[in-house]
Amino acid sequence: MDIGNKIAFLREQAGLTGSALASKVGLNQSQICKIEKGVCNPSISTLRKICDALGISLPQFFNGESLEEMPLHLQRLLAQAKKLSPEEVQQLSNLLEVMLAKKEVKKEDI
Template sequence: MNYGQRIKYFRTTVGISANALAKKIGLDPTTIYKIEANDSKPSLGSLESICAALGISLAEFFTEEEQVLEPEVQRLLSTVKKLSLEQVDYLQKFLESLSNDF
């Protein structure tokens, strides 16, 4: 598995820079760049922190199925995962109202 490519894929899907990701999890930005360039492999702890910051689980990270969703949809899903159940309900109603307008 190419850890660097996976991290970069999820990072760009979420729309966060390598510097912002590093800052968010308390790593030096050069560490993220080295991981993404496959010059280094992250420790399990670092990988857990990276996944948490990107809004994905370790299971999602290691699933090698081809992603069939567009990056914009992946970003939306990542955001929705952070919402409370009540917020998801409001979002669902809002989206349904938009689809009824068409």
């Protein structure tokens, strides 16, 4: 997947419009559209701003498992988590840790 397509995919997964992403990054919508269509490539500085707006790091953009490679249920979970506040994300993380700890205890009991 090329850079533009990956940005478009991640933007849609984040629930952002092209206009909303452009606003967060400090570009206009036509520039985002050109990047997503592969007409032009973003500078590293612009790509870093796009990644920040999408909630990922630059290394994750290039090296991380792409969302389309994740199972659908994990894609949905991630999309939902992105809609939460930082405090809600922390609460969700705490809940998952408790659930996993309970699961580990059950394994040890067997």
